[in-house]
Amino acid sequence: MDKALLHFDNTYARDLEGFFAPWQAAAAPAPRLLLLNYALAEELGLDSAALDSDLGAAIFSGNQVPEGSHPLAQAYAGHQFGHFSPQLGDGRALLLGELIDRHGRRRDMQLKGSGRTPFSRGGDGKAALGPVLREYVIGEAMHALGIPTTRALAAVTTGETVRRETSLPGAILTLSLI
Numbered sequence: 001m002d003k004a005l006l007h008f009d010n011t012y013a014r015d016l017e018g019f020f021a022p023w024q025a026a027a028a029p030a031p032r033l034l035l036l037n038y039a040l041a042e043e044l045g046l047d048s049a050a051l052d053s054d055l056g057a058a059i060f061s062g063n064q065v066p067e068g069s070h071p072l073a074q075a076y077a078g079h080q081f082g083h084f085s086p087q088l089g090d091g092r093a094l095l096l097g098e099l100i101d102r103h104g105r106r107r108d109m110q111l112k113g114s115g116r117t118p119f120s121r122g123g124d125g126k127a128a129l130g131p132v133l134r135e136y137v138i139g140e141a142m143h144a145l146g147i148p149t150t151r152a153l154a155a156v157t158t159g160e161t162v163r164r165e166t167s168l169p170g171a172i173l174t175l176s177l178i
Contacts, residue, residue, distance in 0.1 A: 009099075021073050028158035033056050036051060045102050060172060
C-alpha cells in the first residue's frame with residue numbers, strides 16, 4: 001500500500017490503555033465499494049482516486065488494515081436500562097485510528113458493521129445495506145445544513161447476507177467522527 005494514502009495517529013490506542021480491546025474486522029467475502037464521499041476525502045487530505053478502487057473496498061471492508069492503523073473496539077461505561085453498567089463498548093464498530101484533516105482537526109476513522117467485538121453482547125456486529133445508506137445520506141444532509149455530525153466516507157457491500165427480520169445484503173459504513 002502507498003504509505004502516503006492514510007496517515008494515522010493512534011492516541012486512543014497509545015494513551016488510554018484499558019479503555020479498548022485490540023480487534024480486527026470480520027472478513028468480508030466479496031467487498032464492493034458502493035459510495036465514496038469525494039468531498040470528505042478531500043477534506044481529510046486523502047487520495048480519492050486511490051481509494052475508489054479494489055484497495056479502497058478492501059480497506060473500507062476491514063479486509064486490509066491500512067499501514068499505521070491499530071484497529072480497536074472502544075470500551076465505555078454508562079447507564080443502560082436504568083442501571084449503571086461498568087463495561088459497555090462498541091459492539092460493531094472498529095476505530096482504525098485518527099486522521100488530521102486539512103483544517104488541523106483530529107478526526108476518528110471508524111468501520112461500522114464490521115463484525116462482532118468483545119462488546120457485542122450476543123449480536124453479530126454486522127450492518128445491513130439499508131441502514132448504512134440511510135446513515136450516509138442523513139449525515140451528509142445534516143452536514144449540508146451546517147449541523148455538526150458524523151460523516152460517512154464510504155459504504156461497501158460485504159458480499160454476505162445478514163439476518164434481521166429477513167435476509168438482507170450486508171454492508172459496512174466508514175465514518176469520520178468529529
